Amino acid sequence: MAQANTVEQAQRLAAVRQDLAARGLYGFVVPRADEHQGEYVPPHAERLAWLTGFTGSAGLAIVTADRAAVFVDGRYTLQVTVEVDGDLYEHRHLSDTPPAEWLAQAASAARQPDGGPVRIGFDPWLHTPDGIARLRDACAKVGAEVVAIDGENPIDRAWQDRPAAPSSPVMRHPLEFAGESAEAKRQRIALSLRDDGLEAAVLTAPESLAWLLNLRGSDVPFTPLVLGFAILHADATLTLFLDPAKEVDGLRDYLGQAVTVLPPAALAGALAELSGKRVRLDQASCAVWIAERLTAAGATVALGADPCALPRACKNATELSGIKAAHQRDGVALCRFLAWLDAEAASGTITELAAADHLEALRREGAYFRDLSFPSIVGSGPHGAIVHYRADADSDRLLGQGELFLVDSGAQYLDGTTDVTRTLAIGTPTAEMIRRYTQVLKGHVALSQARFPQGTTGSQLDVLARQYLWADGVDYDHGTGHGVGAYLSVHEGPQRISKVPSTIALKAGMVLSNEPGYYKPGAFGIRIENLIAVTAMEPPPSGAERPMMFFETLTLAPYDRRLIDPSLLRADERDWINAYHRRVHQQIVPALAGRDALWLDWACAPL
Incomplete structure (x- = not known):
């Protein structure tokens, strides 16, 4: 779906408001959702993007007769300012300004022409009972009603060239x-x-x-x-x-x-x-x-x-075996890409989109490849600070010397789903870049090394990844880890590693990401991500009084040694990184040749 310009956004907003007025509605809630509440929705269900221009994977808009707002989480606070016209929509953070509170405040100031209660509509196919209950409770306190619409969604009525619903074969x-x-x-x-x-x-x-x-x-x-x-x-x-x-x-x-x-x-x-x-x-x-x-x-x-x-979420032995095999092939493609990037980036001719296309082409050569697992995030320089940045023809930029380049990508293979992020130095990095990268890496390693008793939740482990950033008074505004499916969704619940409290214990067979980061708006972004599998310790440690678990790292790709300050590492952290690099080299180098193999020799050399 083509991005709407400001004039089109204004026309679409006006058309929806006209429809609402004809129905006697003061407002309407527009989630980024389809009938299944999935993260990725088919093109015909991209109502939020069509109306507002916002293309993120999570968000919500509320349109009233006299106000409108788009609500996003911390991943999209920069993206929303780029994609959504601030003269048409207020930009709101979901946590700082919950939609229910915003809607209640807007409704309390409104009056219906007939003197009746202010009514806000919603499409009953696009909301969960819990989500609507929050809106209804907040609006009831100011005498407003939240009601299911009758008939066609007002956005669907206004969307003249709306794509057909998908009908691909099973x-x-x-x-x-x-x-x-x-x-x-x-x-x-x-x-x-x-x-x-x-x-x-x-x-x-x-x-x-x-x-x-x-x-x-x-x-x-x-x-x-x-x-x-x-x-x-x-x-x-x-x-x-x-x-x-x-x-x-x-x-x-x-x-x-x-x-x-x-x-x-x-x-x-x-x-x-x-x-x-x-x-x-x-x-x-x-x-x-x-x-x-x-x-x-x-x-x-x-x-x-x-x-x-x-x-x-608890993968069986066959699924885990397939996921490991998929990561082996994915690691070969990724290492070939990193070797190519190191050789070509100095030319000053590589763009974000060119890098993303080259990585995808390498992945497509692998057995069982079916698709990417999400749109690749390739952010150079300041674009790396936009957590879910998506390069396009208008934003595409060259990889500049003295900058960081963040590559977050993954693939769908018949035997597994991958998701990996590496941050790379293009040219000579600054001392600040090296310090922040090393702090992020230390948190990443701390989580990788974790040993925890059965029954532990991801929220209990989240601090391990943030502790070194917190020591400097900085943080990142996203979760540390999400679940990943087996040739299914790259973002899978119910498991997660996050500040958000969770009652879901981590169980053997679960696959999650380990992806702490740091983002300096207008300058650079850093994220390091591996996929990890929850594994039972068998036999348990000597003297253990309860079953213990650990994380097995699945991803196979080196970290950027140019961004690591060894003086900030403890001996056990340095040993873990060196051992990981030895494993990457042993498993990947047999599939490489020439320049690629030589590059991996260098990339995996001991710290």
Whole structure:
């Protein structure tokens, strides 16, 4: 979707306001979401980007008759100022100004022409019950109402050239990669429903459909998902609601007799048939529309965690083996890229987009490659300080001498998903760059070395990665680690490493990122990221009184030795980095030749 200019943004905003006025609505809430609440949405669901110009993966806009605002988190505070016209929309931080508070304040100052309550609309397919409850509670305090709209979304009405909904064919995910049959998974999850006193679960997260049924698709950019819904019953039977255009020959035989396939239009009737039953809804991905349909039908709605989320996060032995193999091939591509960059960057002719294209081309040569796992973040100089910067034809810049270059990228392979960030010195770095890079690396190493008892959450470990930056009074405004799927989403829950409190214990088989950073606006950005797997210590340490866990590093690519100040490292930190570099060299150099092999010899030399 082409970026809208200021005039187009103003016209689109005016069209939506006109539609709201005709409906008797003072305002409307526009999330960056589709019916499944996923991070990546198909082009026809990019309503927030179409309306405001904001292209980040998380955000929300509120449009009222006289005000409008776009809300983003710390990853996008710089990006939103570039993409969204500040004369049309206020730029707000989600934490500093929660949308519910902003909306209540705006509604309290408004008056309806007929003297009735101020009404704010929302699309019931694009919000979760919890999210709408926060808005309703805040607005009720000032006498305003938050109501589901009737009929078509006002943005969809105004969007004249809106893309069609995706209808890509379903793909089977072979057992050699999945490691467990769909039937076994259904039986396992159905047992968990029975244990929780549930008679059914409505599955609304596409990742759960993909994992549970060993299916993949291409409905969503960068993530191999097929969009649809399912109802899993406690007897392990399942009804899949899928666009018939996505069916392929043999799909129903592949799924088995216990799985019924129906068109999406049949979902409403199937929800009504759950009358009197206790039904699990995923509080993170369930649409208000579904929750209200179930309640109206007389079902007991049990909001909670998706029953597939935790089992999906704990990779089996086959998945872990595949993920390691994918990282081996990905490491070869990345090391070839880093060698090329070191040789060519001094010419002053390499741009951000050229670097991203070259890295993608190298990855495409690897076996089982299917796609990138997200749009590559390639930020040189000040662009590196924009956490989720995305280069385009207008912003693309040359890699400059004396600057840092941040490369955050990943790929989707049939046997695994990768995500890695390296920050590189182009020319001679400053003392400040070296100090900050070394502090970030020390935090990265501290998390890599962590040993922790079973039951530990990611939020309990987050401080390990920040401690050396905190000592200098600096920090980074994003989480330290997110979960990663197995040929699924590069951002997977429920596991994470973050300041945000979590009740989810880290379990064996979970894959997460380890990515502390530092960002100096207008100057440079630093982020170092490896993927790590939670692993049980077997045997446990001598004298251990409880089961212990550690992280196995999966990513294979050297750090930039030119940015490391050895005088800031403890002996154990230096030893860990040297040991990691030895491992990278041993596993990657056999696949390299000539200049690439010589470069890796240098890059992995001991500190």
